Amino acid sequence: MQRGLFSNVCAQAGNPKWEKCINRISPIYKKPKDIRSEFARDYNRILYSTAYRRLKHKTQVFFATRHDHVCTRIEHVNHVGAVSYTIANYLGLNTELTNAIAIGHDLGHAPFGHTGEEFLTEIVKSELGETFWHERNSLRFVDKCETLPDNEGMERNLNLTYAVRDGIVCHCGEVDENSLFPRAEAFDLYSVEKAGQCPPFTWEGCVVKIADKIAYLGRDIEDALLLKILTVSQLKELVRIGREFGNAKASEINNTLLMHDFIIDLCNTSSPAKGIAFSARYLELINVLKQFNYQYIYRHERLATYKRYARLIIESIYQTLLNGYNGKDTQAELARYRDIYPVLVQSFSDWLDKYSDIGARDAKGNKYHNEVLYFLANRRDYIQAIVDYISGMTDSFAIKIFNEITTF
Incomplete structure (x- = not known):
């Protein structure tokens, strides 16, 4: 595949979507001689926020872990950033945009992961008659809750660009389709009512959405092996999956191997005509591994x-x-x-x-x-x-x- 194949459609000046991508809810102050792009500023604003710092003590899969080497939410968002950067850089997309979306995509996760989210969903539905889901809550946090001091020391909202906010609220939803294409229209992001309702507005947002899945599947298996929660029969099942899709042993089905193989396949398969896509073989593998993780890890006693x-x-x-x-x-x-x-x-x-x-x-x-x-x-x-x-x-x-x- 030709490197940089998407460079003519990435989020940059000259793209018809560009002005909307860099639009903010309100004008933001400029520092003298600032050399950063709008998306690089967003990355920094998220990085310095308290919500980002708190991710180091939030559940990824294993609750309130005290094991130094078990994944927390902050490690996960950085994995998503690394995967997104590699893919976007190869395809010729805007890596500063993918970095900003990736680092901010899970800021609205409740404590104890999806368990905390489930209880808060019940409260919001019964008491407020509305919905609660972490992608929407992440948008709420970057728009309304998180602040930074401005050039006068006053605490103000982060006020991120539309493209970053869009990538955050549209990052989830299962990737069972053969490919992802960005949607054409820009709309009020608070009109999104559920996860997976619509694709992101940019190709970069589509990359982060798929990178999210690439980043967690192998890492969760690594943690399960480290914590020894898989039985002998479940390990044999993992071996069978490895043999069916290659020659990997259970101990070799780790984050490094899976991320590498998925990234290479995605880069070789994707194009502006085909969308951001896996080959049929790797799409099947991602679904098989997802089923394995849900059955033996996420539902573990x-x-x-x-x-x-x-x-x-x-x-x-x-x-x-x-x-x-x-x-x-x-x-x-x-x-x-x-x-x-x-x-x-x-x-x-x-x-x-x-x-x-x-x-x-x-x-x-x-x-x-x-x-x-x-x-x-x-x-x-x-x-x-x-x-x-x-x-x-x-x-x-x-x-x-x-x-x-x-x-x-």
Whole structure:
């Protein structure tokens, strides 16, 4: 295949989509003599955000891991970045855009991974009549929750470009189709109602979407082998898969081998006419491995036990905070519990100070110039505040708060 085959359609000046790709919700300040592109600025803004830092203590597959070599969410997003960069660089796409999408694509993951997401989905549906899913929550976090100090020291929203925001909210959905093509139209990204509803707006977003799958399948198998949770019969099944698609032994079906083979196949198969695509053989392999992982890893009994524990943690934090609601006097009501739950009350009060209409914004020297998200006279807004606060937590912080709630 010819290297750089997509260079005439990548997200760069001259592309008909370019102006929309680099558009921001509002104008952003410029530093003198800044040499960065718009997407490089987005990458840095995400990298320096607190949500990115928290990914190092968020579940990828194995909850609240204390094993130094087991994958966490921060390692996963960097794997996605590395895979995306290799593919985009070979195909002639914009690597700065793929880097920014990749590093930001999972910022909205709840603590305890999809288990935390499932409980918050139930709360949002029953209490707010809306939907919660981590891709949409990632968009919410980069648009509304995460801030950085501007050139005057004022905290303001990240205000990322449309192409990066689009790649974040459109990154998920299973890749069972033979190929991915970017959609033609740009629209309000909050009109996306479910994962996989539509393809990304750019070729680069399509690359990240597939790189997400390449990055996690082999890495999750590596962790399962490291933690010795696969039985002898399951290891034999892995050997059978290796022999069916090549000559790899179970111990050789690791992240390095799988990522390399998938990347090479994708680069050799993809073209502007065919889309971002695997060969039929490798599409079958990715689906076989995905089925193996779901059956023997993601539904493992040890994970099932921790799921029940994780659900109890999140439910307990939610209910405790819900009991503290008292309309515009909520901050005063929460203060009554400061001696009982000092860490919880302080951290959640700080959250309300930053994002609600009542709090530090009224103080002299206020530094918060980000969007107001919650009007505390409205109970729905308060519930949304709890959901946002919990979804931003790390596994370890959620456990710390749960222990504080349950300790006398």
